[in-house]
Amino acid sequence: MSRSRKGSKKASRKSSASSKPSANRKPVELDAEQVSAAIAPIELPTDELERLAAAMSQRHANVMRVRRDRTDAFRISRSDADSHNQADVPWYPLALAIPDGFHASRSIDFAAGEFYLQDAGSLLALAAAQADTDSLSGQLVCDLCAAPGGKATGLLEAIGDDGFLLANEPIRSRVAPLAYNLSRTGSDRYAISSEDPDALAEKLPGVFDTILIDAPCSGQALLSRGRQSKGAVNESMVATNAARQQRILAAAHKLLRPGGTIVYSTCTFAVAENEDQVDWMIRELEMQPSPVSTLSDYQSPLADCGYRVWPHRDGCAGAFAARLTKPIAADPTEETAEFSEDPWLLRRGVLRSEQPLDSDCDELIQSVLGVSPSENATEDDSGFFRQRDWITEAFCKGAPEWVKQDWTIGPEVAHRTGQTWKPSHACALRQTNDPLTVNVVRIELNDAEAATFLAGGTVPTDQRGWLIVQHQGRPLGWAKADGRIGKNHLPTHARMQVAKNAVQEQST
Numbered sequence: 001m002s003r004s005r006k007g008s009k010k011a012s013r014k015s016s017a018s019s020k021p022s023a024n025r026k027p028v029e030l031d032a033e034q035v036s037a038a039i040a041p042i043e044l045p046t047d048e049l050e051r052l053a054a055a056m057s058q059r060h061a062n063v064m065r066v067r068r069d070r071t072d073a074f075r076i077s078r079s080d081a082d083s084h085n086q087a088d089v090p091w092y093p094l095a096l097a098i099p100d101g102f103h104a105s106r107s108i109d110f111a112a113g114e115f116y117l118q119d120a121g122s123l124l125a126l127a128a129a130q131a132d133t134d135s136l137s138g139q140l141v142c143d144l145c146a147a148p149g150g151k152a153t154g155l156l157e158a159i160g161d162d163g164f165l166l167a168n169e170p171i172r173s174r175v176a177p178l179a180y181n182l183s184r185t186g187s188d189r190y191a192i193s194s195e196d197p198d199a200l201a202e203k204l205p206g207v208f209d210t211i212l213i214d215a216p217c218s219g220q221a222l223l224s225r226g227r228q229s230k231g232a233v234n235e236s237m238v239a240t241n242a243a244r245q246q247r248i249l250a251a252a253h254k255l256l257r258p259g260g261t262i263v264y265s266t267c268t269f270a271v272a273e274n275e276d277q278v279d280w281m282i283r284e285l286e287m288q289p290s291p292v293s294t295l296s297d298y299q300s301p302l303a304d305c306g307y308r309v310w311p312h313r314d315g316c317a318g319a320f321a322a323r324l325t326k327p328i329a330a331d332p333t334e335e336t337a338e339f340s341e342d343p344w345l346l347r348r349g350v351l352r353s354e355q356p357l358d359s360d361c362d363e364l365i366q367s368v369l370g371v372s373p374s375e376n377a378t379e380d381d382s383g384f385f386r387q388r389d390w391i392t393e394a395f396c397k398g399a400p401e402w403v404k405q406d407w408t409i410g411p412e413v414a415h416r417t418g419q420t421w422k423p424s425h426a427c428a429l430r431q432t433n434d435p436l437t438v439n440v441v442r443i444e445l446n447d448a449e450a451a452t453f454l455a456g457g458t459v460p461t462d463q464r465g466w467l468i469v470q471h472q473g474r475p476l477g478w479a480k481a482d483g484r485i486g487k488n489h490l491p492t493h494a495r496m497q498v499a500k501n502a503v504q505e506q507s508t
C-alpha cells in the first residue's frame, strides 16, 4: 500500500466526496427547543443545545473502518489502538478519516474490501463490543438486526479464525446486501438467518457468547442525512420503537448463554430508546451493567454502562451503545439448546457434501475449485456444501451443528443461471489461503487493468477457464477466459468506475 496515513486530525475536520449530501436528500433541521425535548431528561446548556441542533442538520464525513488483517497496510498500529486520544476516531482506533483528495468509495482498495465506509458514530457499538481488540476471538456471536452489515462485518473480523457469527436480518429484502457485505470480508465463518428474534430464540436458546442488538429505532441521528423526517422526534414514534426494542431485547436475552454479553445500540437520541432500555434490562431481565473502560469519555449521564457520541462534540451523526452481561447464576431451569455444549470442531480442510449436489454443480466445483464435494464425509470433516434450488453454499469447518437447519443461509459458492452453474462472487472474495479457493488459477492485474475490470471490462490473459482476478494479491472477482481474454463475471452491484485519483494513489 503506497498511500500513507495523513496525520491524526479528527474525522470531523476531514473532507471527502462521500461527505457530500446526496442530491435528493436534504438534512432535516430542528431548533434548540425541539432538540431539548428530544433528549429530555438529559439537560444541556442553551448554547450547547444550539450547537447540537446545528450539528444535527450537518452531514458528517464517513470514516474508513479498515479490515483488521490490513491495518499494517494502512499504517494503523497497535500503539494507535492503545492511545485512543491520538486516533482519528478516538472511540475506535482501527478506523481512519478519509485522507483529503482520496476518493475512498471509488478506489480499488474499496473494491478489494480493504475498508468499510461508515459514520464514525456507528463504530460506538463495535467499540462497546470490543471488536477492536481480541476479546471476541473464538466466540459464537449473533448480530440480531444485522443488515446491511456495517457492524456484522466488524464482528466477523473480530471473531477471527475460530469464532462463528450468525447475522440475522428479519427483513428479507435486506438480506442480499448483508450477504454481499459479509462476503467482502473474505471470511467464511458465518451464516445468515432471516428470522423474527422471537422465532430465533425458540430455535437457539442460550447459545451465544455475545449478541449485538443494533435496534431499529426512531433514527434521530439520520436527520442530517435526510433519511428521517421530523416525525423521528414524535413521542408516539419513540414509544412505538421503544416497545419493539423491548421485544427484541427479551428475545436476545433468551438467545444469550449465562455469562454472555449483550451490546445494545441505536442511532437515536431519545432516552426512552436508550438509557431507559438499559434500566429495563437491569430491572426486568436481571442483566448486569458491564462498563467499557476505554469508553469512559463518552459515559451517558443516565446509565453506568451506556455511552453516547454527539454530533456537536464528536463530529459524527451521533449514537448510543451499552454493554451488559447475563449473570451465570440465572435460572438453572432455563432452557439451553443441547448443541450449545457440543465441543467445536475447529479444523480446516476439504469440505464434503452431506447430500449429493446437482451433477453439473458438482462438476463445476471439482473443475474450478479442485475439491470433491460429493465424496463421503469422514470423521474429521465438519464443514459441508449444501445445495438449494439456485445456489450452493459452503459452510466452514467447525460451524455449529445448527447451521445445517434449513433456515440458515451460508456463504455462497456457486449459483445457477438457467441450467448453467457458475462460481459465485462471494467465493472469489474468500481469503487467498482459504482451502476452498487455494487451488484456483489467479491472475494479477495492474492498476489500469483492475480499473477496467471493475468497470465491467475484459482482462488480458492466455489462461483458459474460470480465473480469480486479483490486484496486489487481493481478489476482485471471477473472469472466464478463452486463452486470449477473460470475460468479466462481476455482478452488477460489484461494478464501479474507479476514480482517477484512487488509481494514481495506488501507483505512486
Ligand SMILES: C[S@@+](CC[C@H](N)C(=O)[O-])C[C@H]1O[C@@H](n2cnc3c(N)ncnc32)[C@H](O)[C@@H]1O
Pocket: 122, 144, 145, 146, 147, 148, 149, 150, 151, 152, 169, 170, 171, 174, 196, 197, 214, 215, 216, 217, 244, 248
Ligand atoms: C439500525 S438497522 C441495523 C444496521 C446494521 N446493524 C448495520 O450496522 O449495518 C436495524 C435493522 O433491524 C432490522 N429490523 C427491523 N425490525 C426488526 C425486528 N423486529 N427484529 C430485528 N431486526 C429488525 C431492520 O430491517 C434493520 O436492518
